[in-house]
Amino acid sequence: MARRKGSGSDDEGPHAPGSADAADLPSPDDGPSFFSDAEMAPAGKPAESGYVVLARKYRPETFDDLIGQEAMVTTLRNAFAADRIAQGYMLTGVRGVGKTTTARILARALNYVKPGLPDRPTVEMDGYGAHCEAIIQSRHPDVIEIDAASNTGVDNVREIIESARYKPMAARYKVFIIDEVHMLSKGAFNALLKTLEEPPPHVKFIFATTEVRKVPVTVLSRCQRFDLRRVEVPVLAEHFRRIAAKEGATVEDEALLLIARAAEGSVRDGLSILDQAIAMGEGAVTGPTVRAMLGLADRGRIYDLIEHTLSGRTAEALAALDGLYKDGADPLEVLGDLAEAVHAATRIKVAGAGTEREVLSGEELRRASALAEKLSIPLLARVWQMLLKGLDEAGRAPDVRAAAEMVVIRIAHTADLPSPDEIIRALGGVPSPRRSEAKPSAESDRSAGKVEAREATPPATARGPASEDDGEDEGRFAPPLDEMPDPAVAPEIYDESEAEEDDLGPSTIERPEDIVLNSFQDVVNLVGRKRDARLKVHLEEHVSLVKFDPNAGIELHLLDGAPPEIANELREKLNKWTARRWTIALSRRPGELPLGEQKRAEEAAEIEALKQHPSVRAVLEQFPDAEIASVRPIAAPSADEGDEEPGEDSAVG
Numbered sequence: 001m002a003r004r005k006g007s008g009s010d011d012e013g014p015h016a017p018g019s020a021d022a023a024d025l026p027s028p029d030d031g032p033s034f035f036s037d038a039e040m041a042p043a044g045k046p047a048e049s050g051y052v053v054l055a056r057k058y059r060p061e062t063f064d065d066l067i068g069q070e071a072m073v074t075t076l077r078n079a080f081a082a083d084r085i086a087q088g089y090m091l092t093g094v095r096g097v098g099k100t101t102t103a104r105i106l107a108r109a110l111n112y113v114k115p116g117l118p119d120r121p122t123v124e125m126d127g128y129g130a131h132c133e134a135i136i137q138s139r140h141p142d143v144i145e146i147d148a149a150s151n152t153g154v155d156n157v158r159e160i161i162e163s164a165r166y167k168p169m170a171a172r173y174k175v176f177i178i179d180e181v182h183m184l185s186k187g188a189f190n191a192l193l194k195t196l197e198e199p200p201p202h203v204k205f206i207f208a209t210t211e212v213r214k215v216p217v218t219v220l221s222r223c224q225r226f227d228l229r230r231v232e233v234p235v236l237a238e239h240f241r242r243i244a245a246k247e248g249a250t251v252e253d254e255a256l257l258l259i260a261r262a263a264e265g266s267v268r269d270g271l272s273i274l275d276q277a278i279a280m281g282e283g284a285v286t287g288p289t290v291r292a293m294l295g296l297a298d299r300g301r302i303y304d305l306i307e308h309t310l311s312g313r314t315a316e317a318l319a320a321l322d323g324l325y326k327d328g329a330d331p332l333e334v335l336g337d338l339a340e341a342v343h344a345a346t347r348i349k350v351a352g353a354g355t356e357r358e359v360l361s362g363e364e365l366r367r368a369s370a371l372a373e374k375l376s377i378p379l380l381a382r383v384w385q386m387l388l389k390g391l392d393e394a395g396r397a398p399d400v401r402a403a404a405e406m407v408v409i410r411i412a413h414t415a416d417l418p419s420p421d422e423i424i425r426a427l428g429g430v431p432s433p434r435r436s437e438a439k440p441s442a443e444s445d446r447s448a449g450k451v452e453a454r455e456a457t458p459p460a461t462a463r464g465p466a467s468e469d470d471g472e473d474e475g476r477f478a479p480p481l482d483e484m485p486d487p488a489v490a491p492e493i494y495d496e497s498e499a500e501e502d503d504l505g506p507s508t509i510e511r512p513e514d515i516v517l518n519s520f521q522d523v524v525n526l527v528g529r530k531r532d533a534r535l536k537v538h539l540e541e542h543v544s545l546v547k548f549d550p551n552a553g554i555e556l557h558l559l560d561g562a563p564p565e566i567a568n569e570l571r572e573k574l575n576k577w578t579a580r581r582w583t584i585a586l587s588r589r590p591g592e593l594p595l596g597e598q599k600r601a602e603e604a605a606e607i608e609a610l611k612q613h614p615s616v617r618a619v620l621e622q623f624p625d626a627e628i629a630s631v632r633p634i635a636a637p638s639a640d641e642g643d644e645e646p647g648e649d650s651a652v653g
Contacts, residue, residue: 053275054274055267058246059101062108062123063077063105063123067267068232069098069228072102072226077123080122080123087196087199088205088206088207088222088223089103089204090207090219090223090225092209092226093230094210097230098228098267098268099179100179100208104135104136104177109123111142112125112129113129113131131171142168142171143174143175144163146177146179147179148178148180148181152185152188154185154187158191164195167202174202174203175205176205177208178206180208180209180210181207182209182210182215189219193222207219212227231263231265231267233257236267237257241256250285251277251285255287257360273294301323303367303368305317305321305334305408306341306342309338309411310375310411312412312413314408321334331404335391335394339387339388342380345368345371346372349375376565390410394407513579515578515579518550519548520545520554524539526574526577527570535573538562539570541594541596542560542561542562542594544559544590544594545591545592546587547591554582554584554585556584557587557590559594568584571584610631616628
């Protein structure tokens with residue numbers, strides 16, 4: 001590269017307009033040499049002929065125009081005010097967040113010249129300066145933009161190094177903007193290191209990249225790094241609203257949220273979508289218009305789909321998915337929307353509805369909140385994992401629709417499976433929600449006459465009693481790790497009534513067609529015979545029966561402590577255990593007292609009646625501190641026990 005006439009050596013300072021050592025170079029005071037009058041002092045923003053896309057038309061031109069990058073702007077503003085300007089800047093971030101735009105704004109700030117202002121860099125750019133238009137239009141001779149994707153070699157970097165030796169032609173600094181800098185070769189990076197570390201005073205480097213991890217650490221250490229953040233959905237939506245108003249277009253709030261979410265934090269992507277939506281809607285952008293354009297599903301129908309799926313209504317879920325597909329929704333987008341709905345419900349469950357108020361529309365917020373109330377965190381987490389795996393599978397499947405259907409079917413059939421903590425709870429015992437209540441009965445209807453009245457006995461539905469403090473804390477009933485059973489051989493849940501039935505032999509094995517359920521008590525007894533202690537306790541203690549019809553189904557009201565998925569669990573197991581299909585519905589109005597409370601009331605009444613018996617009353621008068629702990633029926637003596645003393649089988653214990 002030939003040395004320009006009148007240029008100084010490498011150790012010369014930056015060119016100042018009007019300085020004596022740069023008299024042969026043009027300066028703003030000497031009149032236009034390299035620039036026209038309009039370029040040197042334009043009155044306003046340059047106008048472009050023909051249609052300009054929104055992403056270019058509304059590209060930020062000052063730091064005040066940038067959105068979502070407050071930390072970077074504050075740092076640069078303070079650095080310029082203190083004259084602490086680095087020789088190199090590294091701008092990194094995802095596509096469309098404004099890396100190249102920020103680089104041009106920074107180049108403007110470094111070379112901002114305007115009559116009446118001090119001759120120094122500034123971020124306070126009030127209107128166009130002498131070099132602003134040329135920099136914005138990428139035609140300033142002292143602001144060189146280089147695409148590293150097409151200039152990757154050592155020779156290209158050698159040209160930069162040679163050019164950096166010479167002072168700027170007209171501006172204050174010679175600025176090299178290297179876009180996609182990670183594309184440079186290893187040799188090119190090594191060739192640039194020395195100049196980047198100790199550049200001439202009149203040279204500044206600005207790098208932009210989406211893959212900062214591919215940039216050598218030796219280069220990063222010589223630059224000030226700024227990570228441009230993804231712009232949040234509310235900020236993007238408000239930005240798009242202002243631009244739409246300037247374009248004379250009407251955009252619904254729902255459409256703005258859809259566009260902002262689809263942009264994934266990229267301002268450029270969002271403006272491109274908005275531009276397309278305005279053209280499609282002829283100036284009126286609605287939610288259905290954006291969904292149709294992007295292949296998105298209706299958000300309300302998405303929540304219908306996930307409710308069908310998590311309720312185990314597989315046929316309805318597949319019909320909903322098929323309807324979305326016929327209306328133009330991409331199956332992959334549908335799975336992604338399902339994941340978003342699960343994520344929103346989980347956040348609301350954990351942090352409250354206020355966290356999603358600015359991101360979701362009113363109807364979406366209501367549906368997501370309702371979903372959060374019904375589902376537990378373990379279930380939501382499990383569905384989230386299954387959706388993520390399903391998205392990966394569907395992306396690689398030859399038939400995306402079929403893959404999406406399989407994901408829905410898989411979730412529908414596994415949604416009611418117990419979580420690991422529920423399995424541990426079943427193995428270690430389920431604590432009573434109220435310590436003052438008696439132990440829930442785990443016996444069959446054959447032993448319904450047995451009565452136990454204990455003051456504060458925690459339940460023990462598995463081998464071994466629960467700890468004395470776990471009555472009010474459902475998270476503390478798991479046994480110690482050193483007492484956990486071998487997972488390879490899981491212990492069976494013990495039930496006294498079942499032990500009695502097991503002694504009867506194989507003839508007692510029930511066939512589905514032989515099971516007849518005429519009452520809710522029969523249902524609970526069947527659950528007990530099937531050795532599902534966890535479900536049995538919930539049905540006895542945490543469920544209120546509203547209606548029982550052997551033909552129409554069961555209607556339940558959930559009390560405190562009842563898992564929201566208990567209706568689905570009961571339906572699936574009754575369908576499996578019996579020779580018919582059951583319908584389990586939930587009601588908001590309360591029904592009968594829980595079976596456990598009913599049994600305890602009967603037991604208390606029986607004990608009070610027993611106290612009025614003359615013999616029992618006489619005993620209690622002789623022993624005032626005595627209490628009736630339990631009442632048991634006297635077993636009929638066998639032939640070989642005929643000469644046993646009858647007093648050994650006391651009716652009162």
